[in-house]
Amino acid sequence: MMVLRDMRTEISRRTALKTLGVSGVVLAGGVTAISGQSDDASDDVGELELVYEFEPPEGSPQEPPFGQHPENVAIDPFGNKFVSVPSQAQIWKFGPEDELVDQPFVQFDSTEEFLVGPTGVEYDPSGRLYSAFVSDLSSSEDAETNGVYEIDDENGEYELYAEISNDVEDFPTFPNDIALLENSLLVTDSFSGVIWEVKRGRAEVWAGELWDGEDDFPTGPLAPPAPAAAGPQFGPNGLQFTEDKRTLYVANTAKGTIVEIPVFEGNAREPEVFVEGLVAPDGLAMDVDENLYVADNGANQILRISPNGDVEVLAENEAMDGEQETTTEAETTTAEEGTTTAEDGTTTDEAGTTTPEEETTTAEAGTTTPEDGTATAEEGTTTPGDGTTTDEEGTTTPGDGTATTEQGDDQTEPDSEGGVPVLDQPADVTFGTTDDQLETLYIVNLALTSQFEEPRPSFVKLDVGVDGLPVER
Known part of the structure; x- marks a missing residue:
């Protein structure tokens, strides 16, 4: 196992991969898929369209020279798109017609280390761009400060807005997504499990409980x-306010949940689970009807969730001809045979209780059981720790926690030169802002641990038939 050493903590390869929102649930290598509209999607939903293909890594995505792995996207009122590429410590700029304008628009000081770079980006209509930056995992004294940066949207010049840190020795923070509050920023900390309220020069916990390093970890x-x-494991990720700013939705990646937080006069009330049973939700967006859009990077799906919590799959990768089901009786979990608790990954069946707190890898069998209770087999069957099971029909229903991964006999991948876009660990979703792009959902594919023989980091878009909710203070 490759371990990242000489950091504030030692993080295993699998845990490190999850720190950008990458689920431990990874499809088996060689699974062949093409991307398209889900059969269950509404008639007003279009097909995925390719905006830009980033360069995949020459070798391992976790070792230099790194590829170009986009993580987040923000769009200004004029239709300019700002895409963070943490593997290069860069932010790129695409124009109103989706054309590449600056590569890079922002170049942070790079230490050429895995998982050190800009993560979430958000555009303030007042004319400033903000970016979270992760450097707590760096071993270099030359790394940028861990926190949030303010960026001039004209020339890309940046300065530190606020540092984010905790008082726990050897436990890093991971500033991730950003949302605009009236006079401040809200920033998820995926390791600490809190949301920070950030103003110039300071950061305070706005929601969640910050671990003190001694007592039991918050639950x-x-x-x-x-x-x-x-x-550390990976918790709060994408953020999305409702139009009236009275509710904030938060993706909890490791638990496969969407959390809602009531907001009163800018203050957080008690968080509650809104939707559960997803695989690895990451970036969030919302339309004018207050439907929530989710980039589920563990399932390679784009989801739409109604205000009532109904889940609809808008786009997903579909198995090609020659597919076969890989579910076996032994790999299927039913209500009578056992239950799974998402919070601690503990599975109980008739034979006894197993708590997979430590990562176990069996190379011969091709089966990995990480700390969150996720099992991925060579045959392509995935059973995540949130109670997701495989049914006999091979259907995927995120809302009820049922998922099946299928493997094709013919392992010919889609022809990227033919313009067939795929979903390869979608990490963020954001609506366009110009009149002709209001119904367009822009999506970045992180592709850090890919189901394809060659990762497919890319920038794609999807017409969803409903105007997006504008980003406002």
């Missing part, structure tokens, strides 16, 4: 599962 809806021996 609330925002908290990730407790840190395992390999390091």
Whole structure:
């Protein structure tokens, strides 16, 4: 196992991969898929369209020279798109017609280390761009400060807006997504399990409970599962306000949930789980009807969730001809045979109780059981720790926690030169802002641990038939 050493903590390869929102649930290598509209999607939903293909890594995505892995996108009122590429410590700029304008628009000081770079980006209509930056995982004294940066949207010049840190020795913070509050920013901390309220020069916990490093790790809806021996796990990620700013939705990646937080006069009330049973939700967006859009990077799906919590799959990768089901009786979990608790990954069946707190890898069998209770087999069958099971029909229903991964006999991948876009760990979704792009959902594919023989980092878009909710203070 490759371990990142000489950092504030030692983090296993699998845990490190999850720190950009990458689920432990990874499809088996060689699964062949083409991307398209889900059969269950509404008639007003279009097909995925390719905006830009980023360069995949020459070798391992976790070792230099790194590829170009986009993580987040923000769009200004004029239709300019700002895409963070943490693997290069850069932010790129695309124009109103989706054309590449600046590569890069922002170049942070790079230490050429894995998982050190800009993560979430958000555009303030007042004319400033903000970016979260992760450097707590760096071993270099030359790394940028861990926190939030303010960026001039004209020339890309940046300065530190506020540092984000905790008082726990050897436990890093991971500033991730950003949302605009009236006079401040809200920033998820995916390791600590809190949301920070950030103003110039300071950051305070706005929601969630900050771990003190001594007592039991917090267990609330925002908290990730407790840190395992390999390091911290990944919790709060994407953020999205309703139009009236009275509710904030938060994706909890490791738990497969969407959390809602009532907001009163700018203050957070008690968080509650809104939707559960997803695989690895990451970036969020909302339309004018207050439907929530979710980039589920563990399932390679784009979801739409109604205000009542109904889940609709808008786009997903579909198995090609020659597919076969890989579910076996032994791999299927039913209500009578056992239950799974998402928070701690503990599975109980008739034979006894198993708590997979430590990551176990069996190379011969091709089966990995990480700390969150996710099992991925060579045959392509995936059973995540949130109670997701495989049914006999091979259908995927995120809302009820049922998922099936299928493998094709013919393992010919889609022809990228033919313009067939795929979903390869979608990490963020954001609506366009110009009149002709209001119904367009822009999506970045992180592709950090890819189901394809060659990762497919890309920038794609999807017409969803409903105007997006504008980003406002």
